[in-house]
Amino acid sequence: MAQQEQVDVSLNLSKHILLNYGKDSNLVFSPISIQVILGLVAAGSSGQTLDQLLSFLKARTIDELNYLYSSIVDRVFAKDSSSSGPCLSLANGVWLQKSLTLKPSFKEVVETVYKAACRQVDFESKEEDARNVVNSWAEKETKGLIKEILPSGSVDSSTKLVFANALYFKGAWSCEFDASRTKDNEFHLLDGSSIQVPFMTSNKKKQLIRVFDGFKVLGLPYKQGDKRQFSMYIFLPDAKNGLPRLVEKFGSVPGFLERHIPYKEVEVGAFRVPKFKFSFEFEASDVLKELGLVLPFTRNDDLTEMADSPVGPKLCVSRIFHKSFIEVNEQGTEAAAVASVSIVLLCRKFYIDFVADHPFLFVIRENNTGSVQFIGQVLNPSST
Template sequence: MSVLEIIASPSLSKKELQKEMKKQNDADLALTGKVIASKARNSNFVFSPASLKSFLTIEAASASSATEERKAVFNETATVAFADGKANGGPKITAINGVWVEQSLPVDHSYKNLLVNVFKATFTQVDFRSKAEQVRTELNKWVSDQTNGLIKDLLPHGSVDNKTDKVYGNALYFKGAWEDKFSKSKTKDRDFHLLNGTSVSVPFMSSGHDRQYVQRCGGFKVLVLPFRQGLDINRSFSMYFYLPDKKDGLDNLVKKMTSTPGFVDNHNPTCRVKLGDLAIPKFKISFGFEA
C-alpha cells in the first residue's frame, strides 16, 4: 500500500485528483472483498487491484467509454506512484502494461496513441493466426524480464491459439529497503495462529527499533512500516499490517476494510509509539484465479 503526495494533472486540479484517487482506493478495496469472498475465503491470498484496473481502464478506452477522470488517475498512478525510484535511492519499481493485437485486425491510430502516451503501454501487432505458440513464448519472456525472473510461464500451453485476437499484459514489480532494518540475528521461530484454531512455528523478524507507527482501533491494530525513500520527496511507500485483537477476528476485519469508505485514510498511523515487542512473520505467497 502506498502513501503519496499528488502532483496536479493538466486535466484535473490537485483537489479533484485527490478526490478521485480516494474513490479509486475505496473501489479497489471493494473489488478485493469480492475476490476474497468468491475465490480466496479463509486462505492465503495476494491480489493487485492496480493490475486488474489497468486492464479494465485500457479496455474501456478501446471502447471510448473511459472518463477523463479515470484516465487522469491512471496517468498519475503510472507516472508518479509507479515511477522507478532506484536511481534516487528509493524503491525499485517496474510497472509495465502491454497490449498485443492480431496484425490482420484494423487498429485506430488514436487508440494506439492513447495506449502508448497516456497508459504508457507497450503496443505490438503480432501474428496470432500462424505463429500463436511463438507469440505465447515471447509474451512469457516479456513477463519474466519485467519481474526479474520471478514470474515464468504465465501463459500456459494452449492459452494462446490462432483464434486469439488480443492479449493484455501487466507486470508490477516492487523491491524496497526498510527504513528501519531487521537484523537477521533477531529472527526467531514463534507460534503463528491459524484460522482453524491451531498454530505453526514459523520464523519471525524482530526490529531493534522500539518506536513504530502503530494505531489502536476498535477491535484491531494498524502497523505501518515505511520503506527507505531516498531523494524522492513527491511520494513515500509503506507496508500496512492490520491485526485483529481476536484470533478469529480476521473475517470481520476484512469485511470492515472492504466495505467502509475511506478505511485506509482513516486508519493511517502518523506518530511513532513505543512498543514492548514487535515480531513479523516471514512469508511467501503465490495465488492465481480466473478474473
C-alpha cells in the first residue's frame, strides 16, 4: 500500500463527510484518525469483513496495512528534538471488558504497531464509570480540547471493546501574521448574504500560491522541526458559491492533492485570510456504510481475532464517534481530533490576489510523507 493510496482514501472519505455533514456548517475532521481506528478493527478481523476493510483502506494484506500505520506512527508522530517545529501527538487506546482477554496476536499488534495501551474496565455493571475513563483519556491526550468523545448512552452492558484514537497538533506559522494589521472585512456566505469577520494579512510580498481552472491554492508553512515539515493548504474556489463543486473534484480525482500543492512563491497583491475557531463532531458509521464498508457493523463471526470470551459472543462494531477542534490565528494553528486535498505577456508585473472572503477548504499535511492530518471547510469564520 503506497502512501499516495492512503491519501486518496483520506480525500474520498472527506468528500462524503463534507457532502453529508457540511452543507450548512463549518467542518473539520482527521482522516488519519478514522483510518487508524479502522486499521485496529482490521487487525482483529478475519474472513469477508477483513477483506472489505482491506479493500476500503486500499491494502492487499493485513501485514501491509500494519506496516503502513506503523510507519506513520513512527515517522509522522515521532517526537521531534527541535523545539521550533509543531507539537504533534497521536495516542491510541483500547478498553476491554474485564471478563475478557485480548488474544496474544492481536495484543501484540495493538502494542507494537499502534502503540496502544490496553486497559480493562467494567462495561457490564459500571458503564458510566467506563465511559468517563475513556473521555478523561481523550481530554488529557488533546490538551483539554476534546472533553467528551463518548456521549451519554454510547456504551452499555453489551459493550465489550472500545478503541479510541486522539490526535493533537499545534504549529506556529513560519512567517506569522501581524496581529496589528488584522481588520474586519466582508465574508460572503453560501446563501448570498455577507458578514463582517476578522481577516489576517501579511506584509510579505510573496506567497506560495498556484492558480488552476476554477480555484486557487495557498500554502502556509509551519515552522519546521528537524524531521517533519507541515503546511496548511487553503483551496479557494473562484466562484463565491463554488465550494460544492470543488469538494466533488477534491475527493474524486486520484492524486488530486499532490498535483495541486503550490511549491513556488509568487508576487501577491490583495492577501487576506480569515481567523477561525470551531469544533465539529459526527458519528462516522453511516458514511462508511455508504462507501461500502458494511460488514464490520454487521453481527457475524469475523471479529474473532480480538478477544477470548468464555461465552463466545458474536461481535460487531456499533458506532464510530469522531470529534475535532481547530483554531487558526495570527500565530499559527491548534487542532485536535479523536475518533472512537496563467499567462503573462511582456514584462508587466503580475500579482496574484488571494482573498479568502467566501467558503473554502483547508488541509493540514505533513509534506515529507504526504500524510493528511486534518481536512475541513470554512463556511462562516464567525461560527464556532
